Amino acid sequence: MQANKLSDWLPTTKREVKIRGWEELDVILFSGDAYVDHPSFGPAVIGRILESYGLKVAIVPQPSVHDDLQDFTKLGTPKLFFGVTGGCMDPMVSNYTASKKRRDKDAYTPNGDKGFRPDYATSVYSNILKEKFPDVPVLIGGIEASLRRVTHYDYWSDKLMPTILETSKADMLVYGMGEQPLREVVKLLQKGVPFSSLRTIKQTAFLVHKNESIPKNKNWDDVEIESHEVCLKNKKKFASNFKIIEQESNKLKARRIFQGVNGKTLVINPPYPTMTEKEIDASFDLPYTRLPHPKYNKRGPIPAFEMIKTSINIHRGCFGGCSFCTISAHQGKFIASRSKESILKEVDKVASMPDFKGYLSDIGGPSANMYQMKGKVQSICDKCVAPSCISPVICSNLDTSHKPLTELYQAVDSHPKVKKSFIGSGIRHDMLVPEFNKNADPKELDDYTEEVMTKHVSGRLKVAPEHTSDPVLKLMRKPSFQYFHKFKERFDRINIKKKLKLQLIPYFISNHPACEVEDMANLAAETKNMGFQLEQVQGFTPTPMTVATVIYYSGYHPYTLKPTKTPKSRKEKEEQHRFFFWYKKENRGWIRKTLSKLGRKDLVEALVPEEENNTWKSIKPKKVNNTFDNAIPAHHSRSKKKRKPRKKRR
Structure with a gap:
């Protein structure tokens, strides 16, 4: 059925929060995508999951980072935490082509308009929130955070970057699909456990400072990979890290991973087992409207939604x-x-x-x-x-x-x-x-x-x-x-x-x-x-x-x-x-010249034989x-x- 009440979506403004009769919020989400309430859009899934746990949740889609930053303060302070995601795609892939040219369109923005998502959006949003609300925990997730959870190569800046926890200043990272770790996070917070004590939840990562002790867990084995500083100096050792990271990410009984970074220790807890049929059904069966938020009605269609609606x-x-x-x-x-x-x-x-x-x-x-x-x-x-x-x-x-x-x-x-x-x-x-x-x-x-x-x-x-x-x-x-x-x-x-x-x-x-x-x-x-x-x-x-x-x-x-x-x-x-x-006519001479230099006359004859020249000129x-x-x-x-x-x- 067509949703027709504004309250059918998660609130995005103070007015929409008031419509629901809420005085305060438990969690406020920030996303690099426009808000589409559909199970193919990660920010919507996370919002609905948190809502299903009885929390009061709002979402701020594509907050402006070019003005007085009022989008980051307009909904006030959440009781539990801020959640941040760069969106359904890594923002750098959304913003740039393979040739590092800025894209003309952003598929996750109304009308495909560009400029509504900053580069490295997760880190940008998280840093703003930590500056505005230093005492409120920030939890990051989504594909950008997930794939940048350890020392990684960033193609767009052409350099090795540390874990996104370091650049974002976030308190915790959820990697992979977020339903299972979020369930445990909420359960413990509702029991009164401080956010800073949530250190043994699977599929999460965090930084431990010098004066802190690494939490113990007798059920997990540990493995330490080469530090960020070593990776910067030695490309071969950086490469050796990846075998461990990939294997532990895909094992059903994985080890906890440690990595040194700037005097701190990155801790990556093992992943949850694969979601059961009952668990994944529960995620898809939540009350999505399956539609973009009505605020976009006059701005034009959202290309990514049109593709999958x-x-x-x-x-x-x-x-x-x-x-x-x-x-x-x-x-x-x-x-x-x-x-x-x-x-x-x-x-x-x-x-x-x-x-x-x-x-x-x-x-x-x-x-x-x-x-x-x-x-x-x-x-x-x-x-x-x-x-x-x-x-x-x-x-x-x-x-x-x-x-x-x-x-x-x-x-x-x-x-x-x-x-x-x-x-x-x-x-x-x-x-x-x-x-x-x-x-x-x-x-x-x-x-x-x-x-x-x-x-x-x-x-x-x-x-x-x-x-x-x-x-x-x-x-x-x-x-x-x-x-x-x-x-x-x-x-x-x-x-x-x-x-x-x-x-x-x-x-x-x-x-x-x-x-x-x-x-x-x-x-x-x-x-x-x-x-x-x-x-x-x-x-x-x-x-x-x-x-x-x-x-x-x-x-x-x-x-x-x-x-x-x-x-x-x-x-x-x-x-x-x-x-x-x-x-293409303009490529044929270049191909002949290139392959001739390589001594591959056989490939010249296979691709651009002389007798085909006139034929291909007439083919569109x-x-x-x-x-x-x-x-x-x-x-x-x-x-x-x-x-x-x-x-x-x-």
């Missing part, structure tokens, strides 16, 4: 462990799946919205086809330290049955108001290839593929092989490109069998660590030979908490500590990216959707940047 998120987490992606670092590698009942309840709510036209834009998650997948024998998973369950091969203990997902799609489509449900999230095509997914039932994989192709695609199916070079793919933790060939064979067979006219749209990344110019030329030649004229392409953008970013900065692979080359200069990056567009290339300059990192766009069918973008 008729989508349904069915699970969290990703066991792919791709080296360029931050999903597992934030959501975990173990899948937390919602129940079919909870999903269908949300479908019914969406279908009851006045403007629903009968089409669901996405039934998916970080990866569309990982729903209800988990270890067959839990005790094996309990001991596992592998960052990926499907690289270099699919774990024999992983249940990759697609049957629950196929049945879910069919249940959604049986809703009387649903004309069609699309799969807008990226599909792991490798898991649909029996030659790679050897423990799966081939018929079950074909049934799923056929279900998707015949009922859930609008002309195009997008998949992400990412590269064609096996050495690059190995570093990416992606399977050999031969499995994309195998998948394309199955795709083409079903296309013919069902008399469809679907297109297969592959995504690729240039200038990734270990990628050489010849690798990009080979990629261009092989995809050209397969009949592709690439559209969905992007340049690698280093973001904190990924293997690829550690390699980009340090030059060492964190697991082997072997030197690994990465394209870093703008010239190198642009040249690699240029191979994607071999079909397809529109290229993602250029190097506006590319968005894969991990952000897959999980958050979903668009309506026919306007798909990674």
